[in-house]
Amino acid sequence: MSMDFSTPPYLLKNASVTRVMTQVLLALVPAIAVYTWLIGPAILIQIAIASLAALLGEALMLKVRRQPLAPFLGDGSAIVTAWLIALVFPPLAPWWMVVVGTLFAIVVAKQLYGGLGQNPFNPAMVAFAVCIVSFPALMSQWPNQALHLGFADQFQIIFGLTPRLDALTAATPLDALKTGLKLGEGQVGVAALLANQDVYGQFAGRGWEWITLCYLLGGLWLWQRKIITWQVPTAYIGALAAISGALWLYDPAQFASPLFHLFSGGAMLGAFFIATDPVSGSTTPRGKLIFGAGAGLLTYLIRVFGGYPDGVAFAILLMNICTPLIDLYTQPPIFGMKNGK
């Protein structure tokens, strides 16, 4: 997939799929390192399971579709999908759920639509949506931060060798806040709930806030490397900050601050790594702004007023549906022509 044709501009950069995907994976490494350090090595097991499942699924479908194996398996796109799936799934999710999600993403969401570059929906987000709809209980069990489980314990839980005890898991910081506010019926404020040091840290979920910060740093590096453009993340973060800020100013006791929302759940991962997907997202500059803003707005509405613990996956899938329409109405004018004339 190298672009070596001789048309202007003659300043070429080596923009092969493999190169882009490798840099995306590199940008995720700091976050994974912090994840391993703060939450436990379970994420490494999940990444291994998901990568294996993704490569197997990809190889199987390529064989069925009579496509060459080596170039498509080696381009790293399946690995990126697998890593994103591992990062958005609960780290102690049973192994079969990760396999089911990954296979669904690769076989149905990617290959059945025509493979790399043809999928209308982001495969990792399809995996998340399918699993949270099918296995809502298991997808809501996040590790209890008060317990520090070692590699052996986490390995046994993932592979079902020890029973899944309720005490091992807890709700996500976002879910805990939503449930707390609902149970408090207007009497319990956000500040009182955020004071719980078992769940919350300096400015967002305990532990998770630093992982999210690493997503932000990795994303900024991707932007600096020109792998992604500024429009989608800026619009996403701007829209999420604007709506959460407006409601926070309206009633700080019932709505968490923009800082909390930006560094909770999958907001940063979504803004820099998922909404920027060049295949399923908008491609025009103005379209990217609309796409990002829409996804940010929907993320907030779903995570605060909806029934699911986080809204990133559904927000991005819903905006994926709108992508063809957005692109149609935001086509830049041809050079030298007036817009629309």
Next chain:
Amino acid sequence: MITWAEFKEIFVNGTWRQNSSLVQMLGMCPLLAMTTSLVNGAMLSLATIIVMGSSGFVVALLRNFIPYEIRIPVFILIAAVMVTVVDLGMNAYMHDMYNILGIFIPLIITNCLVLARIETFAVKNGPLQAMFDGAFMGLGMLWTLSLLGAIREFIGTGTVLSGIEAVIPGLHQIEVLPADYPGFLVSILPPGAFIVLACMVAAKNWYEVKAAERAKRQPPAPISAAGCH
């Protein structure tokens, strides 16, 4: 009367070549809502067979007396009578099943397949041909919806024939997968119907292409799939 060749032609058309779900893509709404299990899909199709067979027969009998300008309301009226008969009959004799299928029994009248077959076939053919056409169209729907329901039920809950006791007392569902199968809920939800149906359409097209290749003939021209509901 009807010849054997005509009968065969109507049978192949209804159950395979112009299959209502796989080729014509008609009646998507009951398909989505009612194929959550084999029994539900099969029972709704059986009701549709009765409605389509009888209304095709009656319309074909009266085809020379129905004024062209108001034919559609008359067709709908005749079909609605048959739907009411099936609706009341199921309510009386299969009450449990009636409760499960609920609004989808009266809604058979809104299935475009019913009106489509009357308008394109029953008004131009004899009563026997029209009756068989309606019944075999329904038969095509029966096997498609039963298969679709069975696949969705198996993936979604690990059982087959759940709810059979409402139709044939004494029979029980078969637990194919062990009891700790967690279930794959998305298969029971409407997206699952679309995904499984798409796989079935693909399988049919793949088979047809292979068959055409084997016969060394040109593959049949694709029949336009009109969507509705």
